[in-house]
Amino acid sequence: MLLTMSFIDEFQADLDALPNALQKKYGLLRDLDKSLEDLNRQNEQRCEQEIENIKRGLKSGSTLIKFSDEALDEQKHSIRLADEKVALAAQAYELVDQHIQQLDQYLKKFSEEMHREISSGGVAAASSNLSSRSGRVSETGRGGRKKKMRLTTAAAAVTSATELASTAAAVNTAGMDLDLPVDPNEPTYCFCNQVSFGEMVACDNPNCKIEWFHFGCVGLKERPKGRKWYCPDCAATRSRRKGR
Numbered sequence: 001m002l003l004t005m006s007f008i009d010e011f012q013a014d015l016d017a018l019p020n021a022l023q024k025k026y027g028l029l030r031d032l033d034k035s036l037e038d039l040n041r042q043n044e045q046r047c048e049q050e051i052e053n054i055k056r057g058l059k060s061g062s063t064l065i066k067f068s069d070e071a072l073d074e075q076k077h078s079i080r081l082a083d084e085k086v087a088l089a090a091q092a093y094e095l096v097d098q099h100i101q102q103l104d105q106y107l108k109k110f111s112e113e114m115h116r117e118i119s120s121g122g123v124a125a126a127s128s129n130l131s132s133r134s135g136r137v138s139e140t141g142r143g144g145r146k147k148k149m150r151l152t153t154a155a156a157a158v159t160s161a162t163e164l165a166s167t168a169a170a171v172n173t174a175g176m177d178l179d180l181p182v183d184p185n186e187p188t189y190c191f192c193n194q195v196s197f198g199e200m201v202a203c204d205n206p207n208c209k210i211e212w213f214h215f216g217c218v219g220l221k222e223r224p225k226g227r228k229w230y231c232p233d234c235a236a237t238r239s240r241r242k243g244r
Helices: 002-059 069-120 122-140 145-173 232-243
Strands: 200-202 212-214
Antiparallel strands (some): 200 212
């Protein structure tokens, strides 16, 4: 298992650096978000003032209906900041996804090595080796407590290895593919049956089978206005009931 242990050490080293890297990305996202909020507030105030000016101009006979260059530049800058936020979020996602893929590689290598050991009798040899080492500790050790802990740990390791070998052998005999999917336990949502990403909205029907939806999948560009929102299926069901 030397190859597997080497991969574990390498993966652990990369994983230790992940929180700091994500923290930096999220810090930049917070800064960008604050700048974007301030800029949008400033632009909204400017546009409201210019709209009032345009209204007054129309009343006095002016035909000029146009926002100032400053207002348009602020809006373009807002778009650039929003694009930077999206890029940073994508980078953070890629960082995590790379580690998930590395873990998948480790699991695949572990499975392959286990199969090789089963076919060459490596598990039996390892069990015999552990048993002989445990015997020497028992014969030469003194005191009892630490020696007993070592023997118990060794016995547990042999049992665990044997169980893993039996399970892997049964799987191999059945000819099953051991390739593992990426993050199979991550829940999925929405009509698209995909994982959570971007902005999502919850259906206010407590009996909704799906409950959470991506904005794009239900045709939303911003949070629904009003106290309650229902997904298309639940909304149709409510309409049918009202029509009875």
